[in-house]
Amino acid sequence: MLIGIPIYEEFDLLDLAGPWEMFKWAGYTIEVVAETPGLIASNGGPGAALSVEATTSFAQAGKWDALWTPGGSPKALNRLMTRPSAYLDFLCEKAAHAKYVCSVCEGALLLAAAGLLDGYTATTHWAFVPCFLQRYPKVKMADGFPRYHLDRNRLTGGGIASGLDESLELIRLLSGEAAAEAAQQNTQYYPDPPVWSEIPQTMFCPLDAP
Numbered sequence: 001m002l003i004g005i006p007i008y009e010e011f012d013l014l015d016l017a018g019p020w021e022m023f024k025w026a027g028y029t030i031e032v033v034a035e036t037p038g039l040i041a042s043n044g045g046p047g048a049a050l051s052v053e054a055t056t057s058f059a060q061a062g063k064w065d066a067l068w069t070p071g072g073s074p075k076a077l078n079r080l081m082t083r084p085s086a087y088l089d090f091l092c093e094k095a096a097h098a099k100y101v102c103s104v105c106e107g108a109l110l111l112a113a114a115g116l117l118d119g120y121t122a123t124t125h126w127a128f129v130p131c132f133l134q135r136y137p138k139v140k141m142a143d144g145f146p147r148y149h150l151d152r153n154r155l156t157g158g159g160i161a162s163g164l165d166e167s168l169e170l171i172r173l174l175s176g177e178a179a180a181e182a183a184q185q186n187t188q189y190y191p192d193p194p195v196w197s198e199i200p201q202t203m204f205c206p207l208d209a210p
Contacts, residue, residue, distance in 0.1 A: 004064035013042035015070030019167035071105030104157035125159035131205040
């Protein structure tokens with residue numbers, strides 16, 4: 001199995017790192033690509049961003065079994081969603097042949113901007129749901145802020161840490177229940193957070209922030 005993850009400046013690190021770990025334990029090959037290969041800084045601000053090396057360009061990318069689209073900062077999203085966009089064009093190219101088209105967190109907005117979620121039900125980070133309601137009426141939002149949602153071959157995830165649950169679901173879809181259970185056991189992924197809170201309601205789209 002070949003999982004492709006296209007990254008960009010100010011992407012959300014856990015959207016990549018958590019699922020990468022799950023996919024590794026499932027025995028998958030993970031191809032991290034960028035428009036221009038090299039060190040790509042994650043979303044963290046000056047002095048806080050960690051960088052990931054993308055060794056492969058869009059042009060060199062292989063034939064992926066699944067496309068995994070990470071979220072990122074509102075600034076990065078607005079930049080990538082503005083046409084012409086090599087990133088959106090690349091998403092469309094890879095989605096045309098992938099068994100599953102996936103996003104985690106605000107990565108769903110990138111799929112939506114590429115037209116890849118039109119007519120589908122999806123989820124995303126709770127704070128960005130208003131962006132869909134305002135900008136992408138052809139995409140239906142899943143009720144109840146689920147950790148992930150599957151609609152045919154579109155698998156979308158909620159905010160950042162939801163990518164761990166979603167990646168296990170992708171492993172289950174591609175390789176079966178036993179493979180997903182093995183990845184869960186090897187990573188000891190049995191969440192038991194020390195705090196519990198309610199997801200806030202909001203009508204503001206962070207993409208509109210000055």
